[in-house]
Amino acid sequence: MDGYWLDWAGLLLRWLHVVAAIAWIGASFYFVWLDNHLIPPQEPALQAKGVSGELWAVHGGGFYNPQKYRLAPPVLPEKLHWFRWEAYTTWLSGMALLTALYFLRPGYLVDPSVAALAQWQAVMLALGGLLLGTVLYEGVCRVFASKPVVLASLLLGLVGALCFAFAQYFAPRAAFLLTGATLACWMAGNVLWVIIPGQRRMVAAIAAQRQPDVSDGLRGKQRSLHNNYLTLPVLLAMISNHYAFLYQQEQSWLVLWLLMLAGALIRHFFNRRHHGVADWRFPLGACLLLALVAWRVAPQPAAPVVRAEGVDEVQVQRVLTERCVSCHAAKPTQAGFAAPPAGLRLDDRHAIAANAVRIHQQVVLSRTMPLANLTQMTESERQLISRWFAAQGQGGQP
Ligand code: HEC
Structure with a gap:
């Protein structure tokens, strides 16, 4: 599809996705908060x-008095609100x-x-991973439903295994997203397959003046709690795309797993x-994990550069033309780009010189660019940029 229209599709879908997710997570946080703050009523x-x-x-200028029933109200109210379209729309x-992306x-x-x-293989593998990860989650939950601590440990292990498995096959940036998307499938699946059907059975029982099955309520509660703990890890995976220092790492899967653990x-x-x-102790543990990751992924101080008399500007320009200009040009040739990303053109000498700091930052320090290394920049080309940058000014300050 034409890059420009794909960008529009991306923008509108992202907008919808974020708004729906706020509605879903917002309701979910609210109900957990509500449940945790209820006090037994005094009135007989x-x-x-x-x-x-x-x-x-x-x-918002009004007083509210929610009440929770031990099991269910004796008679069903005429209008009963369900919370499910937020979840389905988000998914x-x-x-x-x-x-689209x-x-x-x-x-x-x-x-x-x-x-x-090949691209089609990658797409099939990604879909297979989402499906397998979700089936495994469902299986583990069913077998160990009555042992919450064992279940939590197994799920922590499963999340780690997913982080690892996706990292073996996909570009690191995509691997982070796919791991997050798998956990998001668990969350949406919990709503679709467990929480809502359980509620339907409970409502049907009350309508038929039967006693609802307590286990439906308990199972729904357990999955809803899982969703609660999954929220922060999933959101982290979704925003991680913007932070190459997280995923451009030797052991990026471990970085993701530890950050998810901190979220939980x-x-x-x-x-x-x-x-x-x-x-x-819990936020402190989370901070320690974050600090550990931050320390571990910090860019290594660049190897001392030999004063580079001989860095040839033409050579640098040639490398940037080969590795960057397919995107960073007035009319990008890279499929999916309609305008130079970040408004940055690298197709002439002056633009290159004016953006030396940014180029060095993106190519040498964070290694974010070329994006997903689509243009397959080599290590020695990165070193060339490093030497060029150092040679630009005294002590690396152009
Ligand atoms: C496949 C397309 C693609 C290629 C190839 C590419 N870039 Fe980028 N570049 C992007 C995108 C997309 C952004 C915007 C990223 C964002 O906003 O998160 C970007 C942003 C940037 C930025 C701005 C970052 C900032 O916030 O200051 C710089 C600098 C940059 N690229 C440099 C380079 C250099 C140097 C190369 C070649 C070595 C390169 N890019 C190759 C797609 C590309």
């Missing part, structure tokens, strides 16, 4: 009705976005230095705090 009338907890809140727009743009999924896959620890702190327990 409420107790007699089967209300197990209630809460008072003021918001559907996310898959469409994945298609990765599946329809050759080269973003595949990094030949990781695995030499932070979430755990808030869940406990809702109950009045502020256990600072």
